[in-house]
Structures are given as C-alpha cells and as structure tokens.
Amino acid sequence: MALKNTKIDKVIDVFTKFLNHHNHRKTPERFSILSEIYSTDGHFDIDSLYEKMNKKNYRVSRATLYNTIELLLESGLVRKHQFGDSFSQYERSYFNNQHDHIIITDTGEVKEFCDPRIQSIKKDIEEIFDVNIEDHSLYLYATSRKKK
Amino acid sequence: MALKNTKIDKVIDVFTKFLNHHNHRKTPERFSILSEIYSTDGHFDIDSLYEKMNKKNYRVSRATLYNTIELLLESGLVRKHQFGDSFSQYERSYFNNQHDHIIITDTGEVKEFCDPRIQSIKKDIEEIFDVNIEDHSLYLYATSRKKK
DNA sequence: ATCCCTGCAAACGCTTTGCACATGA
DNA sequence: TCATGTGCAAAGCGTTTGCAGGGAT
Numbered sequence A, B: 001m002a003l004k005n006t007k008i009d010k011v012i013d014v015f016t017k018f019l020n021h022h023n024h025r026k027t028p029e030r031f032s033i034l035s036e037i038y039s040t041d042g043h044f045d046i047d048s049l050y051e052k053m054n055k056k057n058y059r060v061s062r063a064t065l066y067n068t069i070e071l072l073l074e075s076g077l078v079r080k081h082q083f084g085d086s087f088s089q090y091e092r093s094y095f096n097n098q099h100d101h102i103i104i105t106d107t108g109e110v111k112e113f114c115d116p117r118i119q120s121i122k123k124d125i126e127e128i129f130d131v132n133i134e135d136h137s138l139y140l141y142a143t144s145r146k147k148k
Numbered sequence C: 001a002t003c004c005c006t007g008c009a010a011a012c013g014c015t016t017t018g019c020a021c022a023t024g025a
Numbered sequence D: 001t002c003a004t005g006t007g008c009a010a011a012g013c014g015t016t017t018g019c020a021g022g023g024a025t
Helices: A005-021 A028-038 A046-055 A062-074 A116-129 B005-021 B028-038 B046-055 B062-074 B116-129
Strands: A078-081 A089-092 A100-104 A110-113 A131-144 B078-081 B089-092 B100-104 B110-113 B131-144
Touching: A005 A028, A005 A062, A028 A046, A028 A062, A028 A089, A046 A062, A062 A078, A100 B131, A110 B116, A116 A131, A116 B110, A116 B116, A116 B131, A131 B100, A131 B116, B005 B028, B005 B062, B028 B046, B028 B062, B028 B089, B046 B062, B062 B078, B116 B131
Parallel strands: A100 A131, B100 B131
Antiparallel strands: A078 A089, A100 A110, A131 B131, B078 B089, B100 B110
C-alpha cells in the first residue's frame, strides 16, 4: 500500500536534508530508489528491487542500489534484516512503527508484532551492563498450529 | 574453559545416539570436531575452527566442517548465530543455558544475558498468533558508556 | 562389498570494488 | 570545472557442490 502524497513528500524532505547535511549529491537515482521503496509495503531484497525498477520507469545498477540503500540506512529511512537466508532484506522505516518479526519456518511467511516488554528489557540491560542500546533485532522462529 | 570428562562423555553419548538414530556413520572426523568445539568456551566461526584443528591434532577439510556442523545443529549440540558480519558464528549449546547477546558495536565484543521476560513474550505470542515457537534470536546492539 | 563420508577444488550467490565515463554543484 | 556518483564487469568471500578415492558397517 502506497503512502499519501503528503507523507511521501515528508520522506523525500527527510532524505534531502540528510543528503545536504552530509554533502552528498541529490541525484535522480537516489530519489527514484527512495520513491520505489516507499511505494510499496513489506520486505524486499536488492535483487527484487533491481528487477522491479528496471522493468518499470527507471534503470539503475546494482552498485547504485547498494550505495543508496546504505545512505537510506544511515538516514534511518530503511531498516535491514537478516531473516536467516543468505541475502539481506529491507523495509521502509519512516511512518512505520518499530516492530519485531515472527518467521513461520515451514512457509517462509513473516509476521510482525510489537511488545512493550522488549523496551523494558532494553532499559534494564542498559543499567546492568552500563551501555547504551542503539538498536535490537528479535526474531521468533515458529511453526503454524493450523491443521493442513 | 573445558568441560569435565564426565560431561564431555555425556555430549559424545548424545551425538552417538543422534548418529545411530539417523543412520549416519560414526566417523573419527565427526567426533574430533565435536570434541574440539566442546574443548573451549565462547563463539567461533568455521574458519577459526579449521585453522585451529589443522594446527593441532586433527586435519579436516572445510567441507567436512560444514557437514558436521549441520549435524551438530540438528542434534541441538551447537547453536548458530549471525551477529551481523558476513559469516556465521557458532557456540556449543549443551550444558550451556539459553541466553541472548549484546553486541558492543564499537569493539565487536559480545556479552551474554538472560531475561525471563523473553519466555513470557514467546508464550503470549504463541497464543495470539496460534503458532509454536521453536526458537528465537535476540541481539541488542549497544555502545559502551565507559569514558575512554 | 556397499555406499556414505571425506578432501579438494571449482562453482555459487550476494555483495563489494575498480575504473572509465557522466553529472551535480 | 572537478570531485562525486553511476554503470559495468570483475573480484571477494563465506558457503555449497561435484567428483574421485577412502573408510564405516
């Protein structure tokens, strides 16, 4: 599901400011990639994004995709996941609540959930270990109880 | 730190039964690898295990290491981790309490912790999503608060 | 005597890199 | 103008695979 125009504009604005602040050029490729990512929901990998963009309006190289994703990660507009496959998956993270994932191992399906106890664990661990927790990743690996 | 002899024997026994049960051969390589893994604490990767074994008593190929690690994962004697590097890390899991990891991102150091709230989250998620949770992985990415 | 397991090296697949050309500032 | 970004193809690198010889059963 795509975002409303006003929301897309907000994301473009965030990215523009990030590029300015880091003296990175505002190339058409970078904005095309950002728009493409924010035009759909869910998880994606570099290869499917590459296919999708080259079949459609915009032709980009894999190198540029990897470079731009790096910038999007730094700017906090995209999150990276390693669900256990050999490749990385990503998802947009602006206007998208922090959540964790349940991987249904027999189908590969990925569900999302949110649990406040994670936050309290993080807070406690920060005190106990005297560290600042910047981020976390939690994956639950499960099988469905449904009868076939 | 190595385990007591009686404990190593127990692990060998578990592996032997696993191999028998699955009609896999009890080769010297498999037991050497198991012993090597259980002779030290902490995390390791395939390459360092390869180096370590070839410098010492036993010469094994990478192929056999990968094969055997697979069996050890299946038998529950070893756990696999992806701390965010490009390679997998492993740790022995018998006589070793379930725990989660804090990765200190500036040093690469890995600390362990245990929090009962994880178990309750898993229990609740099982009910809410109607699934059986077989396993989980939780990594907290942190920076140290200590002054340099 | 089987046929599974091992070792070696080549293949794989995702990601990174080098380099020449293009382009934003 | 000119340093940075892009595209292409090659290189990297952990892991997997194919195959011939060896060893467990």
